[in-house]
Amino acid sequence: MNHTSRRWALLGTVLLLGAWWLLASTFGSLLAATPWVAVERLWQLMQDSQWRAQLAISLLRILIGIGGATLLGFGLGLVAGLDARVRGLLEPLRWLLMSTPPVVVVVLAMMWFGMGSAMVIFMTTVVLAPGVYVNTVRGMALLDPQLLAMARVYRFSFFLRLRHLYIPALAGPLCAALLIAGASGIRIVVMAEVLGAQEGIGFALANAQSAFDSGTLYAWVLLVLLMVAVLEFALLQPLQQRLTAWNRVPHD
């Protein structure tokens, strides 16, 4: 596959903005804000320390939630990739977590942890960890058995094997998992906050909706999109290029 064309991506963005503007103008300002109003409102929100505090709380929850899910999924995935018994033991739990609708998890988490950060972080970790886990196990399964045998012959320590065998092999699938975890982590945190928190972006979104304040509502949505964009384009894609550089076929 050749590189995605940047020029056409720009055109796609402009088309999306146009569609947004068109929809907002037909629906009226109580239902939907135009892109310009949303940007203006976002600028105002970011000047206000109270709103920045809401953003900071959500960012912290996102960071801990995604971090926890990645560590948990990667750690368990490594162990499960090495040992079929662990894999069997974890399989029902993985199935359970991946099959339960996130909305149900929120309701249960609210019962167990009450409303607030603990609930949101638990929810995010539980929803994201299985994806990272599955990708790690899959990457481990793709490892070349001959390379592994060689590592055994030369008595590589676990850390040497991790550094030279597992991490390079896992880089591709893990990057995909991180990308998905990152983007959906932000969305899950926001959803959990809408349903059961007293602070954060989701709470602010719910309040804006109940006040029919579409400017603020769309400003927060825009902010969430910007956060996903930063995560994807500024952090994960360079990381992916670095980690997978060794097996890329030069084509430009």
Next chain:
Amino acid sequence: MRQFFLSLVLFASLSAVAEPERAILNLAGPPSVVSFPLLRLIEENALASQARETRFQLWQNGEQLRALLVGGQIDFSAAPSNVPANLHNRGQAARLLTVSAWGVHWLVSRDPNVHDFSDLRGKELVVPLRHDMPGIVVDRLIAAQGWQAGRELKIRSARDFPSAVNQLLSGQADHALLVEPSVSVLLARNAQQPGAAPLYRVKSLQAVWADSFPGQPELPQAGLMAYGAVVKDNALLAQVALAYQRASEWCQQKQRACAELAHRYLPHLPIEALEQAIAHSPLDPRPATQVQPQLQAFYQLLVHQAPELIGGRLPDAGLYAP
């Protein structure tokens, strides 16, 4: 010497007043007018003789309320009248102290010629929470008109109040049943929008009900309940009920001040709209023990139409306190 003892006794009794046994009383409620008196209680420190600290926790939906109840984070909460009855019937320690909200739902329309429920004949009405309040009441009103749902009045269900508002604003519907304070917030915002089609506050559901059922004209919709260990402390229940009653009366008399107070806890809702909401969903606090007939008639309606909302049967007299 005598003076010394006297001052000692005085000091002891003073410190007894200053240091009540209970550390914290947790009050809670939804973002609606029934909760505003609780905010006044906290502002005034009206329960200082009962607890060293009084807190307010906002809840926005049934799941949040349940999470707070399960977590033991609620002693008293403003709530719809069926909530304590449901909890009580399911064996939980819940009692209803006061009923203060008797009309919180309003018909809102785009049509300036709609002045009453009967004017909706042949039209379509958006009804949120079809199998809960207010959907149940709408069903009874349709029957009382001698209509049939779907024939004389088309009902368009909405998942919740915000989605009913969206249907109204997007032009999918012209008439909807909405709840305060969101009616006042919506009307205020709509009036501010240049070029927006006007919306009209038609009539309160309570008033329609009173016209249709003159023998049972009142709908005891929401009030104050006690939950958990506090339900056994009759002295505390009486104190809190009295304080809530006074705070409700204050809120009703000083609507502007009450709206300003509520705005501090709900900063996203404009003060003017909150003031309108108080005016249009008036607080009339009455002890639950004194309005048992109205409550039982209301619960009977629920048992008949939506038994799961009330635990399947009429609650016994133990529900009403103090």
